[in-house]
Amino acid sequence: MPPSSPPPSPSSPPAPPHSPADGVLSATLRNLREIARALSHPSRPPRPLLADAPKQWQRLVPYVVVLALVAVFVPVTITVLNDQYGLRGGIAGALAVAQAAPLLMLAHRPLQAWWIIFPAQVLTAIVLLGQDGGQNSAWPWTPPGFISYLFLLLALSLRERRRTLIAVWLAPGAAGLILYLASSERGDNNSILFLILGAVVLVIGAAVRERGDARRLLAEQETISEAERAQRTLLEERTRIARELHDVVAHHMSVITVQADSAPYRLQGLPDEARAEFASIAASARESLGEMRRLLTVLRSEGTKGERAPQPGLDRVQQLVEATVRAGLPAELSLPAGLKGVPQTVDLSAYRIVQEALANVVRHAPGARTRVSISSDGAHLTVLVVNDPPERTGSSLAPRTPVETTGTGHGLVGMRERVRLTGGTLDTGPLPDGGFRVAARLPLPPASAPSVSPVPPSNPENS
Template sequence: MKIRLPDTVLSALRRMLSALRPFALSLGRALVTSVGAEPLLGTSRRRWLRALPYAIALALNAALIPTGIVNLHTLYKLTLPTAAALVVAQTVPLILAVTRPLAVWWVVLPVSVAEAVLTAHAPQAAGPWPWPVTTLLGYLFLMLALALRESGRTLFAVWLVTTLATAWEGAAFTRAGDAGGPLPIVLSGAVLVLGWSLRGRGEARRLLAEQEQISEAERGRRTLLEERARIARELHDVVAHHMSVITVQADSAPYRISGLPPEAAEEFGTIAAAARGSLAEMRRLLGVLRSEESAPDRTPQPGLDRLPELVDTVAQAGVRAELSIAEEVGALGELPQAVGVSTYRIVQEALANVVRHAPGAEVWVSVAAEDDTLRITVVNAAPAGGNDRAGVESPEGTGHGLVGMRERVRLLGGRLDTGPLPDGGFRVAAVLPVNQPEEHRT
C-alpha cells in the first residue's frame, strides 16, 4: 500500500533538506579527513579485542536489517522498498563506523530524520516515534563509536544536533509529545558521556604506561652512568696509580742505579715513554667514562701508518715481529677512518696477546688488499721455550681481547677467523670491507 504524503509534510521535508545542505558539505570533509584512521581498539595487543568492533557492527547488521525492514513495513506502513532503503542506509554504514564514525554519523542522521518524516503519520500504536527501536539501537552504537574517537567538543555538537533534530520532528508533526521523543536524547547523551569517560580512562592508563617506560629508561640510564663513574674511579685508583709508579721508577732508574749500561738506561727511557703514553690514553678514557657529554677527543686516531711503530714497540718487549704491507693496499687510497683504526687495534690486540701468552715467539703481520677488502693476518709461532713457558698474562686474565676484535669486525661488516695452529702457534685473520655498507658506517 502506497502512502501519499500531505502537502504540509512535503513542504516540511523540503525545508528540512534545504537546512541539511551545510551538513552535506561537511560530510565530504569528514570522509576525506577520516581516511586511513586507526580502527577502534586497533592498538590493542589482543587480536579478539581488535576484531570486537567489527564483530559487533556485523552482528547489528545481521539483526537490525531484517527486523527493521519488517518493523517499518508492518507497523509504520511504509512500502517494502522504502523501508528496505531506509534500514540499509542506516545500518550498513555502521561497519565503517569502526574507523570513520563521524563520517557515518553525517549519513545516518539525515536518513533517520527522513525516516521520522515518512513515519510521522503512522498510528501511534505502531511504536515509538521519531526513533523506532531498531533505528535507536544502531544510533546508540554509532554514539559509542564517536565517543571513543572524537573530542569532547565534537561529541557535544553531535548530541546538540541530535537534540535539535528530535525536537524539530516533535514540533513539526502532529505526534508532538510522543513518549519516544526524549528517549534518544537521554540515551545518546548517556552513551556519549560513558564512552568519553572510558576513553579518558584508557588514555590516562596509556600515558601512565608511557611515563613508566620513560622512568624505567631514565633509571637504566642513571644506572649506566653510575656504573661508568664507578669504573672510572676503579681505573683511576688502581691502573693509573700503578702506571704512575712505573713511570716514576723508570725515569729515576738511571739516577738511582749507579753504573747502569747505556742500553739499560735507554730501555728504562723506553719503558717510561710507553707508560706516559698509556697514562695519556687512560686519561682520555676516564674523561669519556666520567661524563656522557664530554668534549670529543681531537687526537688523531692511529691507522696503517702507525703499524711500523707498533711492531717496533713489541720488538722491544722481546717479540720478534715482521710487518708486510702489500703494494695493493696503497692503491686503495685513503681508507675510511673506522677501517684504519680497527686495523691498528686488531694488530695491536693480536701482538699484545702474543706478549702475554707466547713471550719470545716470532710473529708475522701482513696487510693485503683484495676486491675492495683489507685482509689482516697475524700469525705467531710457538713460544720460544715451548708451550710450558709461562706467559706474562696471569691465568685470571679476562680474555676479552678476541671479543673486542670480533665486535670491531662485526660493526664494520667484516669477518674474523682465529684459532691455534698445529705447530703450537696462533693465527688471527680479519677481512674488513673498505667500501662499507651504509648500516656499518660510523
Template sequence: MKRQLPTPVRAAARWSGDQLTDLGRALLTPVEGRAPLLFGAERAWVRWLPYLLAFAATATLLPTGTVVLAHDYGLAVAVAGALALVQSVPLLVAVTRPLIAWWVMTAGVVLGAALTANTPTGAGPWPWPVPTLLAYVFLMPALALRERGRTLLAVWLVTLFGSIAASDLHQARAGESAAVVVALSGTVLLLGWSVRGRGQAQKLLAEQEQISEAERERSTLLEERARIARELHDVVAHHMSVITVQADSAPYRITGLPPEAVEEFGTIAAAARSSLSEMRRLLGVLRSEGAAADRAPQPGLEQLGRLVETVGRAGVQAELTVTPEVAGLGELPQAVGLSVYRIVQEALANVVRHAPGARAEVRLTAVGRTLLVRVENSPGGRPGVEGAEGTGHGLVGMRERVRLLSGRLETGATPAGGFLVAAELPVNSVGESPR
C-alpha cells in the same frame, strides 16, 4: 543611536558564539586516520569484531526497518526499503569513518521524520521508529571510540535540539521516542568516551613506563661504565707511576748516558707526570659527587679464596677450583685479574640474593691464551636475601667488563634449575698490546 549591551553580556554572547563555531567545526572535521576500530588489537578476532557487529546490525535492521516503515507507517515498499537502507548501511561505514556515517544516518532520520510525519497517531513512535532508534544508538559507540569529546558533545546537542524541534512542530504526533533517543545516545556517548579515555591513559602510561625503563637501563649502564673506569684508573696509574720512576732514575742507574738520552728520559718522566695529573682530573669527573676515594688496592685472583669464604658465611656453600692451566698463563694483566674478581663477586652476590642455601662452584681454567671463568649454582633452598653485597649492577657490570677485554659472556638457567655465568677472557702477556 543604538543602545549597546552591557560588557558582561557581550562577552558571554561572544563566548557562546565561539563555542558554537567550534562545535560546528568539530562536526565537519573527523579525526585524522582511516584505521578501523580496534585495529591495534593483538588477536585477529578482536580486530574483526567491529565488522561482524556492524554487518549483523545492518542485516537485521535493513529488512526490519523496511517492513516496519511499509506496514506500520504506510510507506511504499520501495521508499521504505530505500529509507531503511540509508538509516542502516552507515553502520558498515562507521567502522572506519563514524562521523561521515553519522551525517548520512542523520539525513536519513530527518528524511524519515518528514515522510512519516502525517501518519496516524497509532502507527508507531515518531520521529524515531524503533529500527531507526536502534540504528542511531548502535552508531554511538563507534563515534565515542573514535571522535573527539567536542565532536561527541556536538552530536548529542544536535540530537537533543533536533528531537525538541520535531516534537514542537508535530506535538500531536510526537511521543516518548525523542526522550529515549536523547537519553540513550547521551549515555552511550559518555560511557564510550570514558572507556576511550581510560584506554588512552593506560597506553600513555605503558609508553612512559617503557621510556622510564629504557632510561633506567641507560643510566645503569653509564653508571657501571664509570665505576669500571674508576677502578681501572688505579691499574693504569700504577703503570704510569712505574714509568715515571724508571725515567727519573735512569740517569742515576745507568752510567755513561749521553746528554741527549738524559734529556729524553727527563721528557718521558715529565710526560708521565702530566698524564697522571690528567688522569686524576678525569677520575674526579667520573667519581660521583660526595663519593670518597677508595684507597684500597684493587683485588685480583689472589683474593678469590677470601671472597669464597665470605660468601660461605652468608649461607652459600661455595667451592673454588683453579686448574694448573691458569698458572701457565703467567702473570695476568691487572685489568684481567680485576675483571675476574668482580665477575665472580657479582655472580656469588646474585646467588646470595636469589638462591640462598644453594651450592656454588667457581672454576677457573685456561685454553690457550683464553681464561675461562665459570660460576654455577644449584637451586636455592630459602627465600632470597635483599641487599647482599655486590659492587655493581649484576649482569650489566659483567657484560661491560667482558666487553672491555674483548671477551664473551654467557648467562642463563641450567637444566637442574640453577644458574650459570661463564666468561671467556683473552689474556695478553704483560706489556703486550691488545689486539
C-alpha cells in the same frame, strides 16, 4: 603635568563602536565553524578498535560485533517500518539499509558512519510524516534507529574529542525539535528520552576511553622510566669502570716515573742526552699523574672509602665464593693454579663478572647450586657461572621465594660494559632446566708481549 595625547588624525575616521550583539554573533559563528570542522575531521586515524590487542581473536571482536549489529538491525528495521509505521515497498528496505548498513564502519570510521546514519534517520522521520499509520508510535526516531544511534554514540565516544561528541549528541535533539514543530500532532516524541540516554552512553564511553588513555600513558611512562634507569645504571657503571681504570693506569704511570728517575743511578756511563731523555720521560709521567689526580677528584666521591681500596682480581675469587657459600648459596669454584699473564683490566673485569653473577643468583635464585669456572687457553680467559633452578624445600614443591621477583637486567649492563672494554664477548641466558648461565670470553695478550717490571709505586693511594 602629564603630556597631552596627540589629536586624532583628520584623515582617519573614528572606528564605529562594537555592540555586545556583534561579539556574541562572532563567537557563535566561530563555535559553529569549529563544530563543523570537528564533524568533518576525525580526531584519530581510522585504526580499528582493539588494534593493539595481543591476540588475534581480540582484534577480530569489533568486526564480529558490527556484523552482528547489521545482521540484527536491517531486518528488524524493515519489519518495524512495515508493521508498526505502515511503510511499504522498497522504500522501507532502502531506509533500513541506509540506517543500519553503515554500522559496519563503527570499528574504524564511526564519524563517517554518522554522516550516513543521521541523515537517513532524519529522512525516515520526514517520510513517516506522510504516512497514516504509526500515529501513536514513537516519533521522530523509530525504536531500531533509536537503539542503533546509541551504538553509534558509543563508538564515537571511544574515538572522538569532546566538541565532536557534543555536536553529534545535540544534532538529533535539534532535528527532533524542528520535526516536532512541523507536526506536533504526531505520537509520543522521544527526542527528550534520546538526549538523556545519549548523554549516559557518551559519559560511559568517554570514561572507558579516558581510562584506557590513562593506562596507555602510564605504560609509556613506565617504559621511559625504565629506559632512563637503564641509562643511568649504564653511566654509573661506566664511571665505576673509569675509576678502576684510573687505579690501573696510575700504577703503571708510577712504575714509569720510578724507572725513569732511577735509570741514571742504575745504569752507569749514560750520556747526557740519555739522562735528559729519562728526565723528560719522568716529567711527562708526573704530569700525567697530576692530570689523573684531577680526574679522580671528579670521578670519585671523597666520602666513599671503599673506592680507595686496592682493586680485586682473580686471586680474590676464592674469597668471593667462600663468602657466597657462607651466605647460604652452595657454590663450587674451578680455578687453575698459577694462572699468570693476565692484564689488570682483564683480571679486574673477570672478578667483577663473577661477583655480579653470584649476586644475581642470590637475588633471583636463592639456594640454587652454582658452579664457577675460570680457565685460560693462552689466548683467551673464559669465565663461566652456571646455576641450577632455585632450591625446592622439603615440605613443599614450591621453589624458595627469590629476593627479587622481577629483574631489571642492570647487573648484565655492567657485565657487558666490562666485556666491551676488554674486547671480549658475553653470552647470558636461561637454561632449559630453569637455571641461568653467564659466559664471558676475555682476550689475553700474546705470550711474547713485553711486560713492565713490577716496581711498586711510591704511594698509589695518592694517585
